[in-house]
Amino acid sequence: MPMRAETFIAQRIYFSQSTAHRTSKPAVRVALLGMIIGVMVMVVTLCVVIGFKQTITNKIAGFGAHIQVVNFDTNNTYEMEPITVNDTLLTHLASLPGVKGAYRFFTKPGIIKTEDAFEGMVLKGTDYWDYFASNLVEGTLPSAANEVIISQSLSQRMRIPCGDGMLCYFVGEEVKARKTKVVGVYATGFEDFDRLFVLSQPELIRRLNGWEGNQCSGVEVLVNHLNQLDEVADAVYFATANRLDEEGNAFYTQTIEQLNSQIFAWLDLLDMNVVVIIILMLCVSGFNIISGLIILILDSIQLIGTLKALGANNRFVRRIFITQASMLIGKGMLVGNVLGLGLCALQYFTHMIPLNPVSYYVSFVPVAFPWLTLVLLNVGVLLVSVLILLAPSAIVTRISPARVMHFE
Secondary structure (H helix, E strand, C coil): CCCCHHHHHHHHHHCCCCHHHCCHHHHHHHHHHHHHHHHHHHHHHHHHHHHHHHHHHHHHHHHHCCEEEEECCCCCCCCCCCEECCHHHHHHHHCCCCEEEEEEEEEEEEEEECCCCEEEEEEEEECCCHHHHHCEEEECCCCCCCEEEEEHHHHHHHCCCCCCEEEEEEECCCEEEEEEEEEEEECCCCHHHHCCEEEECHHHHHHHHCCCCCEECEEEEEECCHHHHHHHHHHHHHHHCCCECCCCCEEEEEEHHHHCHHHHHHHHHHHHHHHHHHHHHHHHHHHHHHHHHHHHHHHCHHHHHHHHHCCCCHHHHHHHHHHHHHHHHHHHHHHHHHHHHHHHHHHHHHCCCECCHHHHCCCECCCCCCHHHHHHHHHHHHHHHHHHCCCHHHHHHHCCHHHHHHHC
């Protein structure tokens, strides 16, 4: 396909090394730099915010899954009324579309006591150990009823190293004491949960509560993708809402967002920050591109007058400069993406920018690479930038060949 005349002329102007465009070159470089910085900031912001949300969500889900099914009469404490979950219901929940797995869980609040300190904790028993196995920093996972793993922060604070015994007290109708052995230490960086949870095999909590058979605190359901959470939660709700367990207890379904509403409300605010930053960067980049285009047009008045004198219409001439500016935009977007993704990759592999885990729940700035979202961002930036060029390119229509020649 032959090249269009306006594209050919735009390329000749863009790649020209003659001294005729010395006036516009500094302005073009400033416009290009503004585009590069704008795109780079947008890419980094998107990768960091999405990475932050994914990391925090995964940490919370590691301690409580994405969806919980508990006793309808349970209050908002870790001392839960039991429900009876047979293998048929568990298998049914695990087979629902979008579900990664369904597991019984058990919780029991208690107190850890040493010779010179004591601290509250929640003993949790589970059949799902993948998350804690990936965050284990010392020792092994519990395999016997009296074995537990504790967080690194709790181990340091209470001076209980891996391999030592730990005395736990549980208050109910009567105070029960249990001597446990710390066989492992985990660290997730989520300090609010790390300092609270002690993990064990379910049998320890069954014995403490006097539960038998399939009685448990509830069922934890993991989803394949977080964007399916509401859809899967509805499916779990309809699978459990109209049935009772063997003891006549009703089921109650809660999502991770409902269980941790304050944290997710905070995460939702980050979406607003992303929108604000993208709008600001688009404004800055758009202003630079408009300024560069106007200077390019003013610097090429003689060429415009000549083209019009030869019979070129306004539409033809406008397309020349829009094409030239689009090439500038394309170069800026390419370099901006390379620099932005390069910085994100550097952070992803080196964790060079740290964070305070007490305030941010992570020890370093997390990064994700949402490729589809990044592609949509680039397409949107390109379309907006090209549309912005339509208004300033109208200057071409006001340039008269007679006035240009008279001026020359």
